[in-house]
Amino acid sequence: MRSAHTVEQVRAAEAGLMARLPPGTLMARAATGLAVAVADFLGTAYGRRVLLLVGSGDNGGDALYAGALLARRGARVEALLLAPAAHEGGVAALRAAGGRATRALDDLHPRADVLVDGIVGIGGKPGLRAEALAALAAYPGVPVVAVDVPSGVDVDTGETPEPHVQAALTVTFGTLKPAHLVDPAAHACGAVELVDIGLDLPPAGIEALQVDDLVRLLPRPGTYAHKYTRGVVGVRAGSATYPGAAVLSVAGASCGLVGMVRYVASTPDAEPVAAAVRQRFPEVVGDGRVQAWVVGPGGGEDAGAMLAAAVADGVPLVVDADALAHVHPGTLPAGSVLTPHAGELSAMLGVPRPEIEARGLAHARLAAETYGCVVLLKGRHTLVAHPGGRVRATTSGLPWLATAGAGDVLAGVLGALLAAGLDAFDAASVGSYLHGAAAAAASRGGPVVASDVAHEIPRLLRALDLGAGQSVS
Known part of the structure; x- marks a missing residue:
């Protein structure tokens, strides 16, 4: 660290x-x-x-x-x-x-x-x-x-x-x-x-995490683990208008850190989206009990209903993209993570975007305190703010990561880490570091797209020495 x-x-x-x-x-x-x-x-x-x-x-x-x-x-x-x-x-x-x-x-x-x-x-x-x-x-x-x-x-x-x-x-x-x-x-x-x-x-x-911290904090299965004890993450993302967001969010969640991923379509009109997800990820199953939900990427007009359905389960949430507009202070389950970029945080706090960009640390802390959640403010150096005032900065990314869909992948990774048992602050900071490092590895000095980042995360995890650290049984 x-x-x-x-x-x-x-x-x-x-x-x-x-x-x-x-x-x-x-x-x-x-x-x-x-x-x-x-x-x-x-x-x-x-x-x-x-x-x-x-x-x-x-x-x-x-x-x-x-x-x-x-x-x-x-x-x-x-x-x-x-x-x-x-x-x-x-x-x-x-x-x-x-x-x-x-x-x-x-x-x-x-x-x-x-x-x-x-x-x-x-x-x-x-x-x-x-x-x-x-x-x-x-x-x-x-x-x-x-x-x-x-x-x-x-x-x-x-x-x-x-x-x-x-x-x-x-x-x-x-x-x-x-x-x-x-x-x-x-x-x-x-x-x-x-x-x-x-x-x-x-x-x-x-603080800023380093590779040793990543290895120490990443969850790994215990000797007698099975798919349910490793954690189950649910994804409520995508719509008929934005089907790719569902695929990318599930890709992030399916990085191997949990035992099961569930996907739930927002409305009957979005069932073709669910079919596309299952075709791409045949191991993904439907609705059921989860330890964490990912809500909002590509949700469009359905994002509010997605959020309400996930909140009703009472498990920690990763609230991203369109669902952020429907969040109100004090309404989310404990241990939830909000993932705005500067424009979204501007709307959440009623502060002009240039002010957010000029004073990122102050506004990330303010948002965490206001909403009572861990807030991940996306940027060149992403900031993860805890309601108690602690902050971690992520320095592992690169400018090529500013690409459509990258946030959807990140939301899925964060949800997997929450479901696997990390607390919100660790899940957000570890997920952000892992996401940035995967983008750097996938880029190899050149352009990168979101699906490249999703594919690189399992390879990066395999390259880490995960023989020690947290385990789940």
Whole structure:
């Protein structure tokens, strides 16, 4: 599990560690990790031109000491000091290593291979001052390596209300911060590299699953399992207008994580849809007892009736697509999951879509609290919010996953995980990670369609080492 801690948590951990270490040790660790990352980014330090953009805080000190290390490895390092006071020890170290430091933009070499953003650290406010914007504008197209976070983003919320740095790589220390996982700030980070500096940190409110977590959490059958003890998931999806949604939702549910999948057509007019599902998946059966329902994909005008029928069973639901318009706070069974994209969440909360996209973390948490359910807010980095405030971010997907029907497959996978016994928060975060990883594997660097993702999920599950972890009997 990768954890993202708030500025307050990081500051407290840093203070505790610095009290036990010789002065300057923490900055030396950070600077060394940064210098190595910059050299790796460039391929070599020798002969490369590195421009440090340096603010007044420890963030700028990290950049200056890293610049000194790079200069000793043969880089041509210059520093633009953007604040009246810069880290004196760092400036002295850079100059002693052969680097240059100046306060005048015109004094710099006109070419650079990389900019190192040490303008504002994690304690800074959103936005950039005019001199920082001018320095960035003077080197268009030059890649930026950000120190800790791209300057100008809101570290604790992931929001970017003001101008900010757009980094190709962000090197952060001790732990991730919310801005590294939550869009739009996460997009500004580019790739993120974490340098361990020895912080002792409390539990975090935002996490990101890794492969080891997936293996640990995925359900697997016990020695004496049978099809009913492994879980039965029901699917109420599709309509005469949108028959493919039913097939794709059942495809996701039929990934092998449960013992049985049931499909129920919404109306007699949709019976041809049920026939198409059975032809594609002969192992799928009709109505009966389930441990979880998937409701809504492609439901159209029938979505409200689908939702009412599923709610009556009193089992956890995955509510997706058209059914989301019929959900009201406090009306769903415990352990249910809502899966809106930004437009759907806009309607659910009565908030303009641009606001949802600009403040995804805040609105995902608000929706979870309002509806009393786990909310999976789809996006480049999908957010899974628990009503208690915990959040997991999914980083396993890729832009090609923005394709019709992908959400139908995801809903089916989530329903299977709920029926197999995972709680709503784990089911939503595991399912989202699995869905994104399957899309990446199916894509192989190119376009992907929803049915490709559904086919890839069982292959991905077989590739994982599932010999340990949760079992159901």
